[in-house]
Amino acid sequence: MEQRNRRVDMTLGLGLAGFVLLPWYRIEEGFYAFRWLARFPFGADEAPGLVQMVAEGRWWLAVVAALLLAAAAVRFFSPAGEARGRLLTALGVAGMGFLVLQGFAITFAGWSWTIGEALFGPLSIGQPAMGAGAVVVGLSFLFLFSVGLAEQGVMRGDFFVIAAIALLVALVAVFVFYPVLSMFVGAVQDIDGSFEPSGFLRNIQDPAIWSLDCVVGGARCGVAWRTLWLAVMTATGSTILGLAFALVATRTRFPFKKGLRLLTVLPIITPPFVIGLALILLFGRAGVVTTFLSDLFGIEPGRWLYGLTGIWIAQMLSFTPISFLVLIGVVEGVSPSMEEASQTLRADRARTFWRVSLPLMKPGLANAFLIGFIESMADFGNPLVLGGSHGVLSTEIFFAVVGAQTDPSRAAVLAIILLFFTLSAFLAQRLWLTGKNFATVTGKGDSGIHPALPRALAVGVNALVIPWTIFTLVVYGMILVGGFVNTWGLDNSLTLAHYARAFSVSLQDGSIAWTGVAWDSFWTTMMIALIAAPLTAAVGLLTAYLIVRQRFVGRNMFEFALMMSFAIPGTVIGISYIMAFNMPPLEMTGTALILVACFVFRNMPVGVRGGVAAMSQIDGSLDEASLTLRASSWRTIRRVVLPLLRPAIVAALVYSFVRAITSISAVVFLVSAKYNMATAYIVGLVENGEYGVAIAYSSMLIVVMLVIIAGFQLAVGERRLRRETRIAAPAGVRPLPAESIKEKIA
């Protein structure tokens, strides 16, 4: 009883504080500058909801006040119980609904729809975007809703769980679905926001997108078909290479298997355009190999690298390690006893491989193919560096926004097409492959050894793997060396000038001056990554907890929607964020907040996957035991779940930190002069032709990330892998969860 009243009191207190103590509207120069304090509470821009309502003529806020008062009345005149619960829930829903409605209905200029004016007459004053006060009041309505449900005994009366679910649903709605929806709306809007489908209709039929000229001997196909073709080629190539690597690493006596596995770390720590950059240094018009060949054999330096071929090579280099990682699991998942059975049935090694092992791997191969497909579609960095004007969808979107003629409607149309492709692949992966997993290792007495590969195949995979490994090493060598060379092709002498330009530091008047050009974006990147990482891990693991441990209506939908948000390419997220958060009711463009939000919701699904995998291994009766031992859900999470999840937490932290540093596709839309990120800055350098500095900066990032990952590994201790028994001790640090890398989308 006591506790239930206390919850309502705290929720109401929160609502009151939001309405009276915080500026209701967005503060232009930033809330955290706290300069608004000087003009609070009577400044017209800084006033809290109460003052806005009474003194500034924003009478519609009275509804908010009335709902809060009604909730207070219910609290004091009705005893805790199901009846009160229903009232509180209803008030919470009404409050959230009203806030959303008024946010959209009334903007800067007053009513945004004529129906408002027809009903209530013209407004003397409009309103800017929501600020801290509005957000806090919105939160308090959400908690009111949850308290109400808890009092009705929903989710076994567990307030914490209900509030967590409600909060997550609200966050995902605001930061994933609202932006994507805004983008769809934006496709049929003019720049001033009026309905204007002509741009959409013109773009969706544009032959530059859909033309099939190349098939009938014409010059070039539309960008949609080119992107699709590239994705299919990349997926095929990286799956074959990945399988070759996986077979070499698990089924042969290759001497450097450990080293091979290290390759799988590369895609996490490599900013996505770096491979393209290194390829330019090798094969570009002034590249090492190009000049070498032209000096020696007089081969004319060509521009073949700048186009689909170059992008394809770069993507193969980038995504083969991912496919490798996925397929190691698949190849190891084939039960040796199946293969041994085949051999006792008079099949030789070749027949065993082609008739038993390979068919068992098929679903895994399909999975690797789809992952490669989605990755290639979503890749932005390599096409940006290598594609030039022969771009793919993701870069075309970018140029439609920042290019010479800004055309948001074209960007939206291209983004919708891209989204359609990736979501189809994602749905195929989910619906078609689910339940088709033949992985046959049961963990129970499944001893036996995999037979060696048939000789011809062994030769074949080695012939693929060894040259490709060398190629990869050369490319990464280029990245590390590139920063120390003056001007590739023209002046190959060594220099520290690029590093000095990027990272110079000098002492001025006894204090350190960060004179290098890179420092600004470097520190911003570190700060944003540091803020985003723990938030990402927290949101991801909380979601995982809810998905694994709680049964609630729509849980499968919830999980599906979350995972789907991961198949949204970064470019699409970027474009949809600027379309959604550029005007009221929520305005965030140009802030650090939008970058943080973007990272949290883009990288969260990895935390979810890692958390789900880790949590599924912890017996659910542990949580239940804790509950029957008088611990609340929150205490249970803190004392039982979290300690057992430590490896997953570390992995999620490291991953989200690193991803915040390396990603480019969404970021490039969201950076601003004040908050520039390292990757966006490097892309700028590349566009200016400053390859030396760009590659120096990139190598620096790679080194920083390696140090961070190694540091975490050391801090958390030796990696101990052993099969979990039902109540096994936590298994030490896992390597970054396989899924995390599988799902990397640049």
Added chain:
Amino acid sequence: MSGLKSGSVVFEHVRKTFGSFTAIHDLSLTIEPGTLVTLLGPSGCGKTTTLRMLAGLEHPTAGRIFIGGKDVTMLPANERDVSMVFQSYALFPHMTVLENVAYGLESSGLKKAEAREKAEEGLSLVGLAGFGSRLPAELSGGQQQRVAVARALVLEPQVLLLDEPLSNLDARLRRRVRTEIRDLQQRLGFTAVYVTHDQEEALAVSDRIVVMHEGRIAQEGPPRALYETPASSFIADFMGEANVVPCEVVGIEGNEAVVRLGSLEHRVPGRAAQPGPAKLAIRPNAIRLAPADGAGLQGLVRHAAYLGDHVEYEVETEVGTLYVVDPDVDRSLAATTPVAIGLHNRGVAIITA
């Protein structure tokens, strides 16, 4: 640890559905304070679900639950005065034994030192004093089980819940631990609800047994009543094996009924019996085999299996195939031997339902 406040438990028309599947149909049950009541039934009949509703880990779809006279239907698990021993023990692997036992005490707001002290007491109660600093993984199965019991008991709950507490132990240990649990319960006098699918275990530990079948209570009563006067063929067969055969009640004489089984007549205690067709539950060891003599019920041995201290027979008769346990291992009857069938007084009951 003395003076546990043992409480009563009442289920009032409780129903529980999972989606469209009804796991518990209209269950009403009263458990007296200080008794050990067993929920017994085959796997999937709803025992665990019933127990979890009592613990607050599931909420009933309809109906009310009272513990110690207080309506707890809507109360979350951590606010109920019960504690539970899990089938898997659910010991927290990252905490020591002592931390495990102290966990609930600390959750209830006890000071750390105080909680530790009580936890030590709890450990010595189950004979594990001195094991406090070990991790659960460093204990044997039986010891882990006792830690789980201690962890639940130190909270001095009104009701202790045990979900198949012995199922992870080997057969020998099972017998010993069940005696320990029963001793502890009788010594401390707490109310206990004990779930098992093993009828022998249920007979051994319970004050009362509630047999469940497909989400309903099939029969409830003291162990002996259930064994000796099963109310249905399901109970008869589940509480130790029984041959259930059709018979005819031909007369009532005082407390006894006269039944006819084919060409055999037999007197059975059975107050509730009505004249007319009925069923007879015959325990395998209540059948006496004699050399065929032409009179009474005749049979033919179909199979015989020697099992050390007894012989099992399948005997074909006019009322069906009977399963017989014969302690006389010296007289081994070969298959196809004709026999005459007689019944003992014990181990035969009329089934009314």
